[in-house]
Structure formats: structure tokens, C-alpha cells
Amino acid sequence: MLVRYAMVEEPLQVSPKTGLRDMLDLLLQSNQDTVAVVEADGRLVGVVGAHDVLRMIVPLYVDMDEALAALIHDGYFEERFASLKGVTAADIVNTQVDTVAPNNTLIQAATLFLTHHRHALPVVEGGKHVGMITRRSLFKRVSEKLSSNSG
Amino acid sequence: MTDPAQATQVATEASATIYWLATAIFVLAYAVIVSEKVHKTKVALVGAALMIGLRILTQHEAFHSEHFGIDYNVIFLLISMMIIINVMARSGVLEWVAIRSAKVAQGRPFTLMATFAVLTAIASAVLDNVTTVLLLAPVILLITDELDVDPVPFLIVEALASNIGGTATLIGDPPNMMIASKAKYGFMDFIIHLTPVVVVIMIAFVVVMKVLFGRKLKVSEVNRLRVMAMDESRLIRNPVLMKKSLVVMGLTVAGFALHGVLHLEPATIAFTGAAVLLLISGEHPHHILAEVEWTTVFFFMGLFIMVGGLVKVGMIRDLSQFVIDVTKPTDQSLMTTTMVMLWFSAIASTIVDNVPFVAAINPLVLDMANTIFHHGGADPAALPVATLHHPVLEPLWWSLALGASLGGNGTLIGASANVIIVGMAERAGRRISFMKFMAYGVPVMVMTLILSSLYVWLRYY
Numbered sequence: 001m002l003v004r005y006a007m008v009e010e011p012l013q014v015s016p017k018t019g020l021r022d023m024l025d026l027l028l029q030s031n032q033d034t035v036a037v038v039e040a041d042g043r044l045v046g047v048v049g050a051h052d053v054l055r056m057i058v059p060l061y062v063d064m065d066e067a068l069a070a071l072i073h074d075g076y077f078e079e080r081f082a083s084l085k086g087v088t089a090a091d092i093v094n095t096q097v098d099t100v101a102p103n104n105t106l107i108q109a110a111t112l113f114l115t116h117h118r119h120a121l122p123v124v125e126g127g128k129h130v131g132m133i134t135r136r137s138l139f140k141r142v143s144e145k146l147s148s149n150s151g
Numbered sequence: 152m153t154d155p156a157q158a159t160q161v162a163t164e165a166s167a168t169i170y171w172l173a174t175a176i177f178v179l180a181y182a183v184i185v186s187e188k189v190h191k192t193k194v195a196l197v198g199a200a201l202m203i204g205l206r207i208l209t210q211h212e213a214f215h216s217e218h219f220g221i222d223y224n225v226i227f228l229l230i231s232m233m234i235i236i237n238v239m240a241r242s243g244v245l246e247w248v249a250i251r252s253a254k255v256a257q258g259r260p261f262t263l264m265a266t267f268a269v270l271t272a273i274a275s276a277v278l279d280n281v282t283t284v285l286l287l288a289p290v291i292l293l294i295t296d297e298l299d300v301d302p303v304p305f306l307i308v309e310a311l312a313s314n315i316g317g318t319a320t321l322i323g324d325p326p327n328m329m330i331a332s333k334a335k336y337g338f339m340d341f342i343i344h345l346t347p348v349v350v351v352i353m354i355a356f357v358v359v360m361k362v363l364f365g366r367k368l369k370v371s372e373v374n375r376l377r378v379m380a381m382d383e384s385r386l387i388r389n390p391v392l393m394k395k396s397l398v399v400m401g402l403t404v405a406g407f408a409l410h411g412v413l414h415l416e417p418a419t420i421a422f423t424g425a426a427v428l429l430l431i432s433g434e435h436p437h438h439i440l441a442e443v444e445w446t447t448v449f450f451f452m453g454l455f456i457m458v459g460g461l462v463k464v465g466m467i468r469d470l471s472q473f474v475i476d477v478t479k480p481t482d483q484s485l486m487t488t489t490m491v492m493l494w495f496s497a498i499a500s501t502i503v504d505n506v507p508f509v510a511a512i513n514p515l516v517l518d519m520a521n522t523i524f525h526h527g528g529a530d531p532a533a534l535p536v537a538t539l540h541h542p543v544l545e546p547l548w549w550s551l552a553l554g555a556s557l558g559g560n561g562t563l564i565g566a567s568a569n570v571i572i573v574g575m576a577e578r579a580g581r582r583i584s585f586m587k588f589m590a591y592g593v594p595v596m597v598m599t600l601i602l603s604s605l606y607v608w609l610r611y612y
Binding site for chain 1: 243246289290293296388578579
């Protein structure tokens with residue numbers, strides 16, 4: 001099977017100008033955790049996931065010494081989250097993103113999920129964003145296919 | 152039959168070629184290191200390979216001669232201390248002490264800044280400066296974030312204090328280890344000659360900080376209480392390993408101090424400490440040894456061989472003669488030479504790494520001592536301790552140590568601790584520009600050098 005048959009049915013997509021709050025609403029209303037940031041001409045800028053929002057909240061010194069997180073006051077997360085009000089997709093978009101092509105095989109996508117610790121991969125064809133494949137959509141389609149074969 | 156005169160001439164020409172070849176290799180390598188275009192370890196190793204490959208040094212001299220080759224006193228002291236420090240660092244003890252100190256300072260920003268400066272200086276006197284700032288800078292970022300104050304002054308003070316503190320002891324800074332090895336000084340010699348002036352410098356440093364920041368730093372009561380509420384016990388990752396490493400570190404430092412009784416060299420003491428800690432740590436040696444900064448160790452090795460080549464061809468002897476001609480030392484007083492050494496070392500160390508600088512100056516001092524005290528008649532590689540520790544020569548060693556270490560404060564590339572701090576600040580979103588660092592660094596460097604000059608003058612002249 002190829003990637004084009006295992007994509008998410010309704011992929012999430014926003015423009016670089018979309019606000020963080022709107023992006024989060026979009027994510028929370030779906031069962032996905034990654035949204036593609038796409039220019040008006042369909043060119044993929046990158047993706048925004050829960051990881052990128054956490055990156056804006058967790059201070060970098062905690063990366064240097066994880067134990068320090070235990071000493072930060074309760075309420076810090078909420079304060080930082082509130083301070084992200086004016087942030088747009090363009091501010092936090094992760095542009096260092098792996099992509100797959102619609103006619104890549106599932107094992108190629110699966111390899112990227114595993115070795116690059118990705119949960120979702122944008123599907124790109126001719127420089128344009130055409131969809132998204134997630135760990136979940138991959139398993140869903142494969143198991144659907146297996147049950148239809150056996151049935 | 153060959154004409155003896157002709158043979159001599161051929162030999163002289165050959166040695167002249169070798170002389171300039173060795174000099175060219177060294178100068179070129181030094182220039183590339185300063186340019187930072189190629190990693191300094193690569194440069195030092197290629198330079199060393201050339202010194203041996205072009206037969207400027209024999210392999211035996213490079214690998215086995217203390218004078219022309221690798222100084223294993225320094226190499227083993229360095230590796231052993233890295234092992235002990237890495238194990239200790241992993242336990243979280245320094246971060247624990249830092250939070251404790253912040254609470255003792257009651258979260259008051261200036262008291263906190265001064266406390267951190269003193270803590271950093273003490274830690275750097277025992278640990279290496281880079282490890283100290285790597286461990287303390289994240290804690291500073293945490294506390295300044297919780298207090299909602301600008302972390303930049305705190306970070307710069309941290310780097311400066313680390314370089315000052317490292318000057319105080321034999322193990323505080325690699326140049327001191329190198330000087331100790333060549334001048335045959337023990338741990339207590341550094342405590343007696345350098346620690347007092349470093350203490351004075353630290354006091355002056357804190358006073359300057361008070362003038363600069365005393366009024367500017369303000370925090371709200373709520374934020375201050377946040378620091379007071381921190382539970383530092385959460386930072387201790389491995390209490391058992393912490394105790395073991397602290398005991399070994401304590402015994403190692405005690406071993407250094409008991410040199411007069413034990414008559415064991417610092418490298419032997421540190422090597423024993425590292426071996427014992429590896430044995431009792433309960434960890435696989437692979438993990439502990441992997442954290443030794445081999446890049447630094449190999450840099451030293453390459454550097455020693457390169458300098459060895461310069462010494463062998465006589466370049467260092469000529470430089471030493473030049474310094475003698477200019478500063479006119481006598482066997483009664485080296486006052487001018489000492490003061491020039493202090494300031495020249497400092498200025499050189501603001502631009503170049505103080506390690507290659509001291510590596511090249513050490514043999515120069517030995518050669519000068521040979522000329523001044525033995526009229527060039529002795530072997531500079533094996534001067535008697537009476538000459539090395541001659542009261543007239545002594546201030547020159549201490550001036551070299553003070554200048555090379557304190558000079559590192561001048562610019563952000565002057566010392567590794569500065570580079571680390573600036574890198575961390577940048578990662579935390581606070582860029583410290585070259586000029587901004589200098590605005591703090593240069594005045595502090597000049598002040599510490601003036602105090603050092605006064606100290607050297609009052610104590611030795």
C-alpha cells in the first residue's frame with residue numbers, strides 16, 4: 001500500500017497568520033495532534049504540534065538540567081501559556097520537518113515515524129501540501145484492509 | 152674525505168632550515184587556532200604530527216621526553232580530575248549547594264549575586280571552570296526567571312568569578328597545572344602564593360558589583376518567597392554516589408595538601424582518587440570515561456609536542472634572550488620582567504587561549520632562569536629545584552599564573568567559561584554581544600591586574 005491510501009481523512013491545515021489559540025481549538029476538536037502550516041499557494045511551511053507549544057512554555061534551562069523543573073513554582077505553566085496570546089503559527093512553526101510523497105510506501109513512512117520520533121508526517125507532492133499521514137491513520141488503514149481481506 | 156669546515160656549514164644550514172620550519176609550523180598553527188577556522192585540537196595534532204614527521208623531534212622525544220614532548224604530569228592530572236569531577240557533577244551536589252545559598256541569601260538579588268560569585272569562585276578553585284559554569288548557569292537562569300530579574304549581569308558575574316576563582320589553586324585552571332609541573336610547585340605553594348591575592352581580588356570584585364548593581368536589582372516579595380520555597384533536595388539525583396564522590400574529592404584535595412608529608416606528586420594523588428572512585432562508583436567505566444573531555448586532552452598532547460619542537464630547535468632560547476635583552480633582569484631582581492610578564496600574559500590571554508600561551512612561556516622561563524642563574528651552563532630541562540624556587544625567580548611564575556588566568560576575563564573569547572556562558576545565555580534567548588561582555592570584562596580585568604601588581608610588588612619586592 002502507498003502513503004496516498006493511508007492519509008488522514010480531514011487533515012488540519014492553517015495559514016502562517018493563524019493565532020495559537022485558533023490552532024489549539026482546531027487540534028482539540030479533532031483527534032490529531034499536528035497541524036500543517038501552509039501558504040496561500042499550497043506550499044508547506046512546516047508543522048505545529050503540541051511539542052512546539054510545549055517548547056514555547058518550558059524554559060531552556062530545564063533542558064540543561066531537567067531536575068530544575070521540580071523547583072519552578074506552581075502556576076508557571078499557566079502564566080507562560082497565557083503570555084503566548086499574540087503568538088501565531090509563523091512564530092512557532094517547526095520548519096525542520098520530514099515529509100513523505102503520496103507514492104512512498106508505508107514502510108518508508110513507518111521508518112520516519114520510528115527513527116525520527118515523528119507522530120505525523122506531511123505528505124507533499126510537487127512542492128504542494130496534499131495531506132498528512134499519522135501513526136494512527138497508518139494503522140487504521142492497514143487494519144481496515146486486513147479485515148476486509150479476511151472478510 | 153669531507154672538509155670538516157664544509158660539513159659544519161652543511162649542518163648549520165640544515166639546522167637553520169629545521170629552525171625556521173619548526174617556527175613556521177608553530178606560528179601557522181597558532182594563527183589557525185586564533186582564527187577558529189579549524190578546531191584547535193585538529194590543528195594541534197596536525198602540528199605535532201608535522202614536528203615528528205619532519206624529524207624536528209624524534210618520536211621518542213615527543214612521546215617520552217618530559218621537556219620536548221608530552222607532559223604526562225599535566226595529562227594525568229587533567230584526566231583524573233575530569234573523572235572525579237564528572238562523577239561528582241552527576242550527583243547534583245553543586246546545584247543543591249547553589250539553591251541552599253540562594254535561600255541563605257533570602258532571595259535578595261544583590262546578596263544572591265554576591266553569594267553566587269563567591270560560590271562560583273570556590274567551586275572553580277576545586278573544579279574546572281567549565282564544569283562549574285555548566286552546572287551553575289542553569290540554576291542562575293532558574294532563579295533569575297523566578298525572581299523576574301535580568302539574568303545577563305548574573306551570568307557575566309558568574310563567568311568572571313569562575314576565572315578569578317580558578318586562579319587560586321593548582322587544580323583550578325589548566326595553566327596552573329602546567330606551571331606547577333614545570334616549576335615543580337605543590338598544591339600548598341599555590342595556596343600560599345596565589346590564594347591570598349585571589350581572596351583580596353574577590354572582595355574587591357564584590358564591592359565593584361555592589362556599586363554597579365546594588366541599587367538596580369529589585370524583586371517583588373512574592374517572587375522572593377518563591378526562591379525561599381524551593382526544595383533543593385529534589386536536585387540530588389544519586390545520594391550514594393554523591394557521598395562517595397565527595398569523600399574521594401575530599402581525600403584527593405587532602406592528599407594534594409599533604410604533599411609535604413606524602414611526597415606524592417599531584418598527578419599521582421589525583422590518579423589514585425580517580426581509580427578508587429571508578430572502583431567504588433558501581434558504574435560501568437565506559438560511561439564515566441566517555442565523559443572525559445578527550446578533545447581537550449588531545450589538544451594538550453598536540454600542543455606539548457609542538458612547543459617541544461620549538462624548544463628543541465632553539466627558538467624558545469632566542470625568545471628568552473630577547474626578553475632578557477629588553478627587560479634586563481639580574482640574579483638580584485626580576486622586577487621589570489615580572490611586571491611585563493603579568494601584563495603581557497593577561498593581554499595575550501584575552502585574545503588567545505591561555506593554555507598554548509603558558510605552554511610556550513613555561514620553557515621560556517626555564518631558559519631565562521638558566522641564563523640568569525647559571526649563565527646558560529645548566530640544562531634548562533633539568534634545573535635544580537633551588538633555581539626553580541629561587542626567591543628572585545618565584546614572582547615570575549606567580550605573575551605568569553595570575554596574568555594568564557585573570558587575562559581570560561577581558562573578552563568573551565578569553566576563557567572557555569566565558570564562551571560557555573555566552574552560549575547558554577543565547578540559548579535562553581539573551582544575547583551577550585562581544586562589546587557588552589567587554590564592558591564588564593575589561594574593567595574587572597584591569598582592576599584585578601592592578602591588585603595583582605600591587606600584591607606582587609608588596610610581597611616580593
